Amino acid sequence: MIDCLAHSYLTAKIQNIFDQTNQYYQDMSWNQFTITIEILPQVQIPISRELPNLNEVDQKTREIITSSGKVQGVDYDGVVTVYWKPVNGDMANGGGWGSVNGYSQWMTYYASSGLSYAVTRHEVGHSKYLYHL
Numbered sequence: 001m002i003d004c005l006a007h008s009y010l011t012a013k014i015q016n017i018f019d020q021t022n023q024y025y026q027d028m029s030w031n032q033f034t035i036t037i038e039i040l041p042q043v044q045i046p047i048s049r050e051l052p053n054l055n056e057v058d059q060k061t062r063e064i065i066t067s068s069g070k071v072q073g074v075d076y077d078g079v080v081t082v083y084w085k086p087v088n089g090d091m092a093n094g095g096g097w098g099s100v101n102g103y104s105q106w107m108t109y110y111a112s113s114g115l116s117y118a119v120t121r122h123e124v125g126h127s128k129y130l131y132h133l
């Protein structure tokens, strides 16, 4: 029961950040650019947050999505992995990561504050062809 409540709480916070991000991109594009998201159920992956490798986490994310029956290019265009802040490694300082015109986006979830709206907006921009601004 607690897991369900925690999941609902996290889902609402993540949805809120992406709603804000969607509004931002709609406003700056005269409603030409819209983001729609589906938040999949939270799962625990067998990769420690001590020193996670971004490629391994991305690969595991793809496996989870594929096993749910979803097909890239048909059911979705890109993937965002929301991950607890790692202890060491590339993402230990938090934030996010997205490649320009890339398929994958990483977002660090902070226990105290959730996702960063500014970082989410920034990384979505990378995934949609934009370089650092």
Ligand SMILES: [Zn+2]
Residues within 6 Å of the ligand: 122, 126, 131, 132
């Ligand atoms: Zn950037």
